[in-house]
Amino acid sequence: MKGSYALPKPDFRLIAISDDIRTPGDSEASLVEDTIELAVAYAASGIRAFQLRKKSWSDRAIFRAVNALSREASDFDLAVLVNERADIAQLTLADGLHLPEHGLPLSDARRIYTNGLIGKSCHSIEAAVKAKKDGTDYIIFGPVYETESKKQYGPPLGIEMFRDVCKKVKVPVFAVGGIDPIRAEECLNAGAHGVAVMSALTDNDKFWDNLNGFESALGEL
C-alpha cells in the first residue's frame, strides 16, 4: 500500500476480492491474521489491488485488518480497497473504497472518504451510466459469465452487454463473474480496463497458472 494513492484512475488491472468463508469456531483475530497473510502473499506475487470484502466481520475487525495491511504491505505496491464503508476507508486512509450496488450514494461517500479512489458495483447498463454520472472512478460490472459466487446477482449478463457498457461509460470498467485468463482477454478486447476475481485465485493448485495467465491476458497486473 502506498501512502498517498491519488492517481486519477486505477493503475491496476486485476482486483483480487477476498472471500468471506469462515469455519465455525474461528476467532475473529485469527481470521484477521489469515487475511493479512493472504493479502501480503498476493502483493508479493505481484497483485496490485486487494478488495477486503468481509460482510460477516465486525467493524472493529475490518478496521484492524486494513490498518495492519497498510503496515504489512507497505513494502509492496498494493492498493487496499475497503468494501462499502466510507467511514472505515477514511479512518484507515485506504487507497480505495468500493461501493456495492445498494451502498451509500457516491456523492455522500465522497464527502466522508476523501483519500482515494471510489469504485462502484453495477449490474445493469443503467446503473453503470448513473455511476459514471455520479462521478465514480471505476466500475466493477457483472456477472459477465456464469459463476457460483455471483449467483445472487442473477443470470450472467454476457460479453455483449459488457462491451456496450464499456462503450457507454468511458470510465475504467472491471469485469467480474466467472473470470479466468481466457475470458479476461475476451473482456479486455471488449473494452475492459481490467478484471476482478475471487475464485480464480483461491484454488491453490492453479494459483500461479491463473496469475500468469491473467498477467499475459491483461498485459500487466
Next chain:
Amino acid sequence: MVELSGLHVITSSGKHSHEEIVRMALEGGAKIIQLREKSLPTDKLLQLAQAIRALTSQHGATFIMNDRVDIAMTVGADGVHLGQDDLPASEVRRIWPKAIIGVSCGTVGQALQAESDGADYIGFGHMYPTQSKVKLTPQRTLDELGEVARAVDIPVIAIGGITLDKVPEVLETGASGIAVIGAIANADDPSEMTKQFVQAVQHRHAPELTGDEFGRYSRQLMLSEIGFDGQQKLKNARVCIIGAGGLGSPAALYLAAAGVGTLGLVDFDTVDISNLHRQVLYTTADVGRLKVDAASERLRASNPNVSIATHPTKLDETNAKHIFSQYDIILDGSDNFTTRYLVNDTAVELGKPVVFGAIFRFAGQVSVFGLPGGPCYRCLFPEAPDPSEVPSCAEIGVLGVLPGVIGMLQATETIKLITGIGEPLKGRLLVYDALTMSVSIIRVLPDPSRHSSPHSIAN
C-alpha cells in the same frame, strides 16, 4: 451540550415499523432516539435513517445511529452508538468531531477506556432478562452498574430488559438514565408507555422538596388539588416565557413564586422608563438594563429555588425550535403577530402547549393553544392582520394594570396545565374588558384543514 441523561428509546422493528415506533415515542415525550437495525441493506437503512432524522428534528429530539458512522454522518444524525466490536470512539471522533458518541460497555475497564477515548455516554447492560440483541452480552448486576456510574464522569445509561417497575432501582445506583427497546416497541400503546417511562425517569431524578420549600409553599401544599405531588410537578416543570414585558412580568413573578423549577425568559430589549407603569418586574434603577438580566435578578430574589434561563435574543425561525425544545410549556407574552405565529407554529410542531395572552388598550384575551384535540392560534386567526390595523402600546397606549390581569391569568393557566388540575382554556378564548369589567368566553374549534385528526396535536 445535549442532555444525554434520561430516557433513550431504541427502535426495533416488530409489531410496528421503525418510523411508527419513533413517531409514537416522540409523541410520548422521548428526547433521545437511537436507530438499531442490522438487517437492511445500506440504501434502505439510509432511507430509514433519513426518515427518523426528519421526525426527530421536528420534535427537537436527539438522533443517535447505531454503529454505522457513514450513515449517521450522511443523514446528519447527532451521533453514533458504538459496541465493543465497532469502530473505537477515539477513531470516530477524528472524522466526526461534533458527534455524540455512546459506547456499550460491560465492565468498569471498558467504561474508563471509552471515557478516555472521548465517549459522551456509556451504555451498560444488559440488566434484566431480555429478548433483544443486547442479551449477547452477559447479564450485569445493579452493583456493577453502580460501580461503573461511580467510576466515570459521563452519563451511564442502563440497558436491557428494563421495565417500568425496574426504573427506580436502576436509577438508585447512580445511573443517569435508561435505554428501552422492547418495553416500548412491544407495548400496546408505545406512546403512552413512553410517557410513563419519561415520568418514571423524571420522578427519580427530581430532587425532593427542601425544608425551605416546605415552608415557602405551605399555603399551596395545603390545597388538596396541588399537595406534594403537584408541588413536585411544579418543581420539575420548565416554562418558557416569550417577552419579559407587560404580560411576562406578572406571569414570571407568580410562576417563580409558585415554585416552577425552570423559567426561561426570551427578550432582547432593555428597560425603558415608559415600561415601568406596567412591567412590574423592574424598578427605576433598572432603566437601561437588559430586561432578562434585571428580571432574573428580581426572580431569584423572590425564589432562589427557581432556575432562571435567559435568552437575550430576538425569537426567530433560526432559534425558536432550539429554545422551545428545552421547555414543556410556552407562555406567549409577545406584542406582535409575527412572533405569535412563530411561537404557535413552532410549539405545534414540537407538540408543546402555548398559554396565549394579548392586550389592547383596555381589553385582553387569554387562551391555551396546542393541546391534544384543541385548536391552535392559526385556527383562531389564520392570517395576520395588516400592521396598520393593530398599533402597539407605544403608539396607542395601554392601561398599566391590564397586562397585569392578563399575565396573571396566563400564569394561572400554566399552573393548571402543570399540575393537571381544573379545566384549561382549551378551545375557549377568554375576553376581558376592563372598562365594562366584563369577561366573556368565545368557543374556538380546531380548524379541520389544519389539524386532520384530534390527535394531530401531540401532547
